[in-house]
Amino acid sequence: MTNILTLIEVSHRGGIAASARGLLAAAATLGSPVAVVVSAAPLADDDVARLGELGAVKVYSAVTAAAGSVLVAPAVDALSRAVDAYRPAAVLTANSVDGREAAARLAVRVGGSVLADVVRVRSDNGTVVAQHSVFGGAYTVESVVEGGLPVLTIRQGAIEGEAPAATAEVDTVSLEATTDAATVIDQFNDDVAVSVRPELRTAATVVSGGRGLGSSENFVLVEQLADALGAAIGASRAAVDAGYIAQTAQVGQTGVSVSPQLYIALGISGAIQHRAGMQTAKTIVAINKDEDAPIFEVADFGIVGDIFTVVPKLIEAVKARSN
Amino acid sequence: MKIVVLVKQVPDTAEERKLDPATGQLDRESTDLVVDEINERALETALRIKDTNKGTEVVAMTMGPDQATQSLRKALSMGADSGVHVVDDSLSGADTGRTAATLAAALRSTGFDVVVAGNESTDGRAGVVPAMIAEHLQLPLLGSLISAEIADDGVRGVRQGEGGTLNVRAGLPAVLTVTERFPEARFPNFKGILTAKRKPVITLSVADLGVAATPSRSVVISTAERPPRAAGRKLIDDGDAASELAEFLVANRLV
Structure with missing residues (x-):
C-alpha cells in the first residue's frame, strides 16, 4: 500500500499536537499513514503508542539537537529524508504556521507542489484530490498536483473521524543539526490562560462577540453564554481591534474559519469579512439591536434586541431546560 | 539597507469575490482590485525603518497582470522609492510554486538585505509563497511575526505560534512576514502622490529573469459555488424572544 507522510508537530513541552488526529485520519483515506516526528530526545513509548492509536502504521522519528532551537528547518530536513526513504504518494502537514512553512520549503526542495488549506481529501484511482473551501466557503474547489509530489496543508479541525488504530513500527534516525540560514528560537512564551472551553476551530458550538459588547468588561456576557452552552x-x-479579547479568538477573513453546528453572533454587525469565517456553520443565530445589520441576512434565527437583556434571559432559559 | 516589500493586488474583501467557473481562477472583472491590507502593513514596517534611517532604500515588488502596476503606484505614493513589476502573459494562473520561483528570481536580480511580505494573502490564503522564496534563495524565514526589530546585523521578532509566541532571530539577508498585529499603514499624502509619478518602476518578464517552467504544478479540476444562505426567522424582541430562541435551540437539538 502506498505511503502517506504526515508531519506530526510536537510542542516544545513534548506534547503531540491536536492536529495529529486529523492528519492521520486524512492520510488513512489515501494510503498507509507514516508519522514523521522531530524531537530532541528519542520518542517515548507512550508517544509511539499514541500515534499508533491515531492510525500511524509507521513512525519516522528524527532526533536532532536542533529541534526546539531552530525554527522549521529540522522538520523540512526530516520530511525530505523521509520522502527518500518512503517514496510517499503525498505529504500532509497541518495548515499551521509551522506546518505550512515546512510544506512550502519541502515542495521546493523535492520538486512538488503545495495544495493549501485543504478541508477534505480523496483518492481518485491513485491520484490525490484535495478539496478547498474558498472565499469563506463561497466556493468548493478541487485540485490535484501534476508532475510532482503533492504536499497538502490540512485545515485544522476540518477532518472528522479517526484512522483505524495500528501498532506503529518505529524507525529512529539521527539528523545533523542544520545551522546554515537558520532562524534561531531564543524563547517560547506559552499562552497564559489555558482555557477549559472547547477549542475554537473544532467546537460544536461557538458564541462570538462583536463591537456591540461595548467594553472588555461587558465581554463577560459572551463567556457566560458560552459556558452555559459548553461553547468556544x-x-x-x-x-479584537477594540481590545475586548485576544486576537486568537478572531473569526473571519483574516482569523479562524469555523464550521460549527451552532454559531451565535452577539452584537456583531456581520461585515462580509466576518461572514467569510463563519457562514458555513450549520445553524446561525444572531442578536443585534440594529435590524439592518447584515448578519441577519445569513441568520437562521435572528433577534433584533438588546443583547444585555436578551442574553441573560437566554442563559436562564437554557439552564432551566438543562435542569 | 535595501528592503524589498512584496505586494499583491487582490479582490477587495469588502465585496463578493468570484471565481471563473471555467478556469477555477480569480474573476478579476467582478470586483475592485486593491493592495492587500497585509502588504500595506508590510510596507509600513519598511517605511518606519526608512523614517529613522534615511539611507534605507525601499522597493515594492509585485507579480501580476498590467493593472497590478496600480498597486506599485500606491506603494510609491506611500513612500517606497521604486517598484519592480513582474508581468508576463505566461504567468497567468501561476500556482504558488511558479509564483515563488519567479519572485525569487526577481529578488535575486533586484538585490536586497531584507524581504518583507504579508503572512498570507486574503484571496489565496495559502501563506506558502514567502517560505518557498526563502527556500529558493537559501535564506532564513521569520514568518508570522507580531513584532520585529530590523537592524544591520540581523532581524529579531516575535512569532505567533499555535500555543503561544516565540522569540526568534536570524542574520541578514532574511525574509520576514508580518501579521495583522503590525501597525496600520499610513495614508499617501499629496506630496507622496505627486512624487510617485516620477519614481521608477522596472518591468521584468519571464525571459528577462530566465525562470524555467516548474515541472510540478497544482491544477484546479472542479469549482462549485455554494448556494447562498437564506435568511431565516427574524424577531423583534418584545420580552419573549429569548425564550423563543431557547425553544428553537431545543427543537433543533442544539442545546
Missing part, C-alpha cells in the same frame, strides 16, 4: 468563544475583528 469567538470574536469579530472589531472586538
Whole structure:
C-alpha cells in the first residue's frame, strides 16, 4: 500500500499536537499513514503508542539537537529524508504556521507542489484530490498536483473521524543539526490562560462577540453564554481591534474559519469579512439591536434586541431546560 | 539597507469575490482590485525603518497582470522609492510554486538585505509563497511575526505560534512576514502622490529573469459555488424572544 507522510508537530513541552488526529485520519483515506516526528530526545513509548492509536502504521522519528532551537528547518530536513526513504504518494502537514512553512520549503526542495488549506481529501484511482473551501466557503474547489509530489496543508479541525488504530513500527534516525540560514528560537512564551472551553476551530458550538459588547468588561456576557452552552468563544475583528479579547479568538477573513453546528453572533454587525469565517456553520443565530445589520441576512434565527437583556434571559432559559 | 516589500493586488474583501467557473481562477472583472491590507502593513514596517534611517532604500515588488502596476503606484505614493513589476502573459494562473520561483528570481536580480511580505494573502490564503522564496534563495524565514526589530546585523521578532509566541532571530539577508498585529499603514499624502509619478518602476518578464517552467504544478479540476444562505426567522424582541430562541435551540437539538 502506498505511503502517506504526515508531519506530526510536537510542542516544545513534548506534547503531540491536536492536529495529529486529523492528519492521520486524512492520510488513512489515501494510503498507509507514516508519522514523521522531530524531537530532541528519542520518542517515548507512550508517544509511539499514541500515534499508533491515531492510525500511524509507521513512525519516522528524527532526533536532532536542533529541534526546539531552530525554527522549521529540522522538520523540512526530516520530511525530505523521509520522502527518500518512503517514496510517499503525498505529504500532509497541518495548515499551521509551522506546518505550512515546512510544506512550502519541502515542495521546493523535492520538486512538488503545495495544495493549501485543504478541508477534505480523496483518492481518485491513485491520484490525490484535495478539496478547498474558498472565499469563506463561497466556493468548493478541487485540485490535484501534476508532475510532482503533492504536499497538502490540512485545515485544522476540518477532518472528522479517526484512522483505524495500528501498532506503529518505529524507525529512529539521527539528523545533523542544520545551522546554515537558520532562524534561531531564543524563547517560547506559552499562552497564559489555558482555557477549559472547547477549542475554537473544532467546537460544536461557538458564541462570538462583536463591537456591540461595548467594553472588555461587558465581554463577560459572551463567556457566560458560552459556558452555559459548553461553547468556544469567538470574536469579530472589531472586538479584537477594540481590545475586548485576544486576537486568537478572531473569526473571519483574516482569523479562524469555523464550521460549527451552532454559531451565535452577539452584537456583531456581520461585515462580509466576518461572514467569510463563519457562514458555513450549520445553524446561525444572531442578536443585534440594529435590524439592518447584515448578519441577519445569513441568520437562521435572528433577534433584533438588546443583547444585555436578551442574553441573560437566554442563559436562564437554557439552564432551566438543562435542569 | 535595501528592503524589498512584496505586494499583491487582490479582490477587495469588502465585496463578493468570484471565481471563473471555467478556469477555477480569480474573476478579476467582478470586483475592485486593491493592495492587500497585509502588504500595506508590510510596507509600513519598511517605511518606519526608512523614517529613522534615511539611507534605507525601499522597493515594492509585485507579480501580476498590467493593472497590478496600480498597486506599485500606491506603494510609491506611500513612500517606497521604486517598484519592480513582474508581468508576463505566461504567468497567468501561476500556482504558488511558479509564483515563488519567479519572485525569487526577481529578488535575486533586484538585490536586497531584507524581504518583507504579508503572512498570507486574503484571496489565496495559502501563506506558502514567502517560505518557498526563502527556500529558493537559501535564506532564513521569520514568518508570522507580531513584532520585529530590523537592524544591520540581523532581524529579531516575535512569532505567533499555535500555543503561544516565540522569540526568534536570524542574520541578514532574511525574509520576514508580518501579521495583522503590525501597525496600520499610513495614508499617501499629496506630496507622496505627486512624487510617485516620477519614481521608477522596472518591468521584468519571464525571459528577462530566465525562470524555467516548474515541472510540478497544482491544477484546479472542479469549482462549485455554494448556494447562498437564506435568511431565516427574524424577531423583534418584545420580552419573549429569548425564550423563543431557547425553544428553537431545543427543537433543533442544539442545546
